[in-house]
Amino acid sequence: MDIFLTNTLGKTKQRFTPITPGKVSIYTCGPTVYHYAHIGNLRSFVFADLLKRMFIANNYKVEHVMNITDVGHLTSDADDGEDKLEKGARREGKTVWEVAQYYTDHFMEDLSRLNIMLPDHMPKATDHIAEMISIIKNLEEKGYTYIAEGNVYFDTQKYAEYADFAGLKLNEEDARSRVDEDEHKKSPFDFVLWFTRYKYSSHEMEWDSPWGRGFPGWHIECSAMSTKYLGDHFDIHTGGIDHIPVHHTNEIAQSTCAFGHKWVNYWMHNNFLVLGEDEKISKSKDNFLRLQTLMDKGISGLDYRYFLLGAHYRKPQTFSFEGLEAAKTSLRKLVQKYKDVSVRDGRNEDEFDIFYTKFLEAMNDDLNTPQALAVFWETVQDTNIDVGTKRSLFDAYDAVLGIGLKEQAERKEEIPDDVLALKSERDKARVLKNWAESDRLRDEIVSKGFEVLDSKDGTEIRKA
Ligand code: AMP
Ligand code: ZN
Numbered sequence: 001m002d003i004f005l006t007n008t009l010g011k012t013k014q015r016f017t018p019i020t021p022g023k024v025s026i027y028t029c030g031p032t033v034y035h036y037a038h039i040g041n042l043r044s045f046v047f048a049d050l051l052k053r054m055f056i057a058n059n060y061k062v063e064h065v066m067n068i069t070d071v072g073h074l075t076s077d078a079d080d081g082e083d084k085l086e087k088g089a090r091r092e093g094k095t096v097w098e099v100a101q102y103y104t105d106h107f108m109e110d111l112s113r114l115n116i117m118l119p120d121h122m123p124k125a126t127d128h129i130a131e132m133i134s135i136i137k138n139l140e141e142k143g144y145t146y147i148a149e150g151n152v153y154f155d156t157q158k159y160a161e162y163a164d165f166a167g168l169k170l171n172e173e174d175a176r177s178r179v180d181e182d183e184h185k186k187s188p189f190d191f192v193l194w195f196t197r198y199k200y201s202s203h204e205m206e207w208d209s210p211w212g213r214g215f216p217g218w219h220i221e222c223s224a225m226s227t228k229y230l231g232d233h234f235d236i237h238t239g240g241i242d243h244i245p246v247h248h249t250n251e252i253a254q255s256t257c258a259f260g261h262k263w264v265n266y267w268m269h270n271n272f273l274v275l276g277e278d279e280k281i282s283k284s285k286d287n288f289l290r291l292q293t294l295m296d297k298g299i300s301g302l303d304y305r306y307f308l309l310g311a312h313y314r315k316p317q318t319f320s321f322e323g324l325e326a327a328k329t330s331l332r333k334l335v336q337k338y339k340d341v342s343v344r345d346g347r348n349e350d351e352f353d354i355f356y357t358k359f360l361e362a363m364n365d366d367l368n369t370p371q372a373l374a375v376f377w378e379t380v381q382d383t384n385i386d387v388g389t390k391r392s393l394f395d396a397y398d399a400v401l402g403i404g405l406k407e408q409a410e411r412k413e414e415i416p417d418d419v420l421a422l423k424s425e426r427d428k429a430r431v432l433k434n435w436a437e438s439d440r441l442r443d444e445i446v447s448k449g450f451e452v453l454d455s456k457d458g459t460e461i462r463k464a
Contacts (some may be wrong), residue, residue: 026051135258151214237264
């Protein structure tokens with residue numbers, strides 16, 4: 001079955017053709033580990049995971065790389081830009097290395113909570129400084145760089161197609177909108193490949209290089225790590241839409257010039273999770289939403305994942321707790337439906353194919369997850385499908401959507417003692433009709449990651 005993907009390169013939906021038949025290589029711009037990932041960042045990683053699972057469902061062998069940005073990148077190229085990791089370290093009284101490790105561990109936990117398949121490689125930027133230096137040297141030898149005040153710059157005027165990918169207009173307006181003002185740049189679009197001069201003399205992360213001790217610029221790591229693991233021509237590169245005009249434009253410029261040929265065939269970008277009125281979630285604001293924030297309110301990683309499936313990845317998605325509650329309720333229903341079809345013996349192949357083809361067509365059509373979910377619910381509601389076929393279909397859908405139905409259906413409820421104690425206190429409060437206390441105890445149980453279901457037969461506590 002054909003696969004169609006929207007390619008930012010060319011801005012159209014295109015039929016996917018792999019470089020090597022039956023194989024697909026994917027690179028995903030990973031997290032910058034100077035803080036927790038916010039739930040918007042996590043949207044981009046769930047998107048990449050869905051892409052990968054879709055290819056697996058189409059019998060592709062997938063090679064997936066996601067980097068960990070643990071080098072402290074300056075918030076801009078200008079000398080007065082702040083280094084994100086150093087900022088994190090100052091905020092927390094830790095070394096930059098401790099900060100990076102701490103947030104990497106949390107990120108890995110988030111991936112697991114979201115049922116994201118681990119990429120085949122998760123290289124750290126700090127382990128690939130030599131590869132970055134080698135590409136910069138290559139660019140220097142080919143005449144694409146210049147040195148000003150100790151820093152090595154990429155000369156964008158030497159690459160005629162620089163503006164094409166993002167449709168930039170290299171006029172005054174676009175130039176002015178570039179965040180930093182660096183008087184050493186020949187053009188405002190030029191960017192630093194290697195820093196030896198910067199604001200903080202106490203910078204902890206430094207390496208020797210042919211240009212002096214310092215650290216890499218913002219973009220070079222992705223060119224270095226992707227090609228190390230996937231080769232210098234690979235299939236798909238993913239990231240959020242914010243990366244199109246700067247990060248990915250610069251990655252393309254430096255890689256194409258260094259390798260002397262086309263670097264990546266398909267560029268896919270997820271749109272943003274917004275807080276309403278198009279307000280962006282941002283790590284630099286101190287109170288951002290992370291997965292743990294949702295979990296404290298009784299929403300699991302899988303509930304959040306189900307919520308994300310409800311919007312197409314190319315559209316902005318508005319976050320709301322009502323939306324999350326609705327997703328959680330729908331997922332509970334699916335888990336119940338899954339439990340109802342526990343018989344696995346035999347399936348009607350023709351019937352299976354009819355439904356699964358519809359489902360896969362939706363996923364192969366540029367990851368149309370809302371449509372795939374519609375097929376899922378259609379299957380749930382169809383009373384003519386026999387139980388064995390339904391069960392097979394549910395398993396096959398779940399393998400692509402990754403909403404953990406089997407795991408949730410089979411999960412043994414282990415309620416810890418402190419939660420059981422709260423429940424029994426609450427039972428007492430309810431007998432005494434002390435509703436305020438009962439509500440308070442419910443909130444406390446929920447804050448521990450459980451849900452409270454009251455019915456005429458009593459109260460049931462379940463893991464949220
Ligand atoms: P960062 O850790 O800041 O490098 O971001 C990791 C990924 O999250 C990048 O691909 C960003 O483009 C993406 N991203 C950032 N904010 C959002 C958002 N609000 N919604 C969706 N993706 C986002
Ligand atoms: Zn990147």
